[in-house]
Amino acid sequence: MIRIPPAALIGLFFTSLFFLCAIFAPYIAPYGMAEVVGDVWEPSSSEFLLGTDSIGRDLLSRMIWGGRTTIFIATAATILSFVTGATLGFFAAVSGGWVDQALSRFIDLIMSIPSLIFALVVLSVLPTTIFTLIVLMGLLDSTRVFRLARAVAVDITVMDYVEAARLRGEKIGWIIFRETLPNALSPLVAEMGLRFIFMVLFVSTLSFLGLGVQPPQADWGGIVKDNKEGINYGIQAALYPAYAIAALCISINLVADWILSRTTSLKGGRG
């Protein structure tokens, strides 16, 4: 029986709450995503729990629908960045030599351009669909994952068991996925939590700047943008997405910490 520490339990609870809301948004949200149901910036009432937004849509519904978009994009982009980044990183570390040099320098080149600027340039040329967003964010972030995965794998590939596998004549696939990956998992999983949070922030930033998710599709960054003028009149609408992002970040971190501490104490685990 696994004993879950209280902090992780709280994290697990809120993380699953966010994800369940995202998955079942159509059934939970009281109103449609773009449905105008009331007046501009109505205060919270039994009808509209969080009030309404700048053009009279129910804010709670927008938050739930927005969470669905944001979490979906962030999850997909994180998975993409880990698959690409980790595979390339391991490949570079295991191959070594000029393959490693070429890949690493290319990644350095991309990393030397601030990702936000890079994204703004690309998005001003390409159509801003959710697909473009995911691919762009995933690839940009995979550079960070590459660096971590390569650093971890370089430490592992000098171990005698990897040399033993090479001497046996194993192909690179076995060395990457059977010898290296299982020993690199714990730092990668911990990093995954962190990268996911960065993805949430990144997509929110892009939407806030108007280059991310396009209206009328709801997302948390977009809700801030739509309602930012309200702050001048003491209207909280723009702050709810901020609360949601903060809560999601903290709960994911709690879970990631727990996973990290658990995997390192696994049988024969290494830090």
Next chain:
Amino acid sequence: MSEPLLKVRGLKIGATIYPPGEKSRDIEIVHGVDFDLEAGKVLGLIGESGAGKSTIGLAAMAYGRGGVELTGGEVWVNGRDVLQSNMPDKRKLRGAEVTYVSQSAAASFNPAKRIMEQVTEAAISQGKFSRKQAEERAVALFEKLGLPDPENIGSRYPHQVSGGQLQRCMTALALCPQPDLVVFDEPTTALDVTTQIDVLVAIKNAIRDTGVAALYITHDLAVVAQVSDHIMVLQKGAMVEYGTTDQIINNPVEEYTRALVSVRSIKHIEKEPVGMPILKVEGVTARYKGTNFDVLKNINVEIHPGQTLAVVGESGSGKSTLARVITGLLPPTAGEITFDGRTLTRELATRPLDDLREFQMIYQMADTAMNPRQTVGTIIGRPLEFYFGLKGKAKQERIQQLLDEIELGEGFQDRYPAELSGGQKQRVCIARALAAKPKLIICDEVTSALDPLVADGILKLLLRLQKVEDVAYLFITHDLATVKAIADSIAVMFQGKVVRYGPKSQVLAPPFDDYTDLLLSSVPEMRIGWLEETIANRKMESAGN
């Protein structure tokens, strides 16, 4: 003087362990040990790893390493029970009355400070000597310990002297505050055999001349026999036997002590070479990328089927590099390697699978040679699957067969390496090598990291397997006792060259060249007085000096 300098009564030491997946719990690692040590005498503490020798040694300074707690008993130093004393009193004890010499001098010296500063630190901070007096003492000690240029060596940094010299500097460090007791914790274990003997002589003379008492901790009974007056044999935190050195070495009472004394007594009669050599190394020269000197210079050796070639030499002599060249990890710059009549390609990547299968490797550190995330079954099963395409039940049966061969039996397939002892891990590595049905196994220092009794078991297993499987060994080691136990032919390496090569009986018979003489004479023998005899008869200064 009736009261001994150090009196230990019913010493109990506990520790907290954190088994994976379970709650942490407290265990007892030393179960009530008693002994006395009189001023000026040397007591040897001996036992295998985990016997509690270092822990007891540190307890003489009223100290327990992280997670270790001195839970009961008394430790009297100069008539005071130091376990009961408070922190300021303990501080006065440590570094003044009792000092400590650790196993790895390289890891214990601060690399950013000069040696002199570190050697005199305790003496000055304890107020025993002024800086000037302490430095004079240090120079005198450097001289006594046989360090070159004793006047100036103190102004060097730790990385500027050799390992053996640094270990002697640490002895100077321990003796500088004029302590009553020095705890030597495996001071020569990490050194090459030819360097060990010099350090041993230096320590022995320093103890004699300064009249200090010492606790000498080691796992090598032959070493402790040279320096101590009394010996205490420990096993699993309890005393097995205590006696004078003479009694322990010549008349051991307990069975465990007898086993320790008779360790390395495997008799192996050299086999005549039969037929064509299985491996022939001709004129091999090699260097590492980016360097401009050859680590191997024109090496010529051969191994016959079912026989053992032992490659001996100290660290840096190129023995492991030879293994890397043969396996193809390091392509040679010149020369040819023939295996079973076929010329091997220089690089690993270009060798056919069968060439790879036919020679296997066993490593020194079994810990890092096995993937910690794979079970024993996967580790041994992979070569079966990879080379022979075995699957399912056939694979399971063959794995079990191999486990039986290495004397592990049932119930090991699902274990992870972390759940095995050191000897068991090395056995699994042997099974993995055997799984490929090789004709040659390269054994790279396979027993160096193991306790003597466990190492003996591994050597016996290897010898037995050689008969059963008719496999040849290339046995790399720095330990001549191991060589005597297992080799049919021997190659002695020194600075990248083979200086002596031939059948065991010839290599180990006089007349010797200077280096072989030094190497052979440096292996501690299990008898009292060996050290003095050897030093008197040596032809060559040790290489690490």
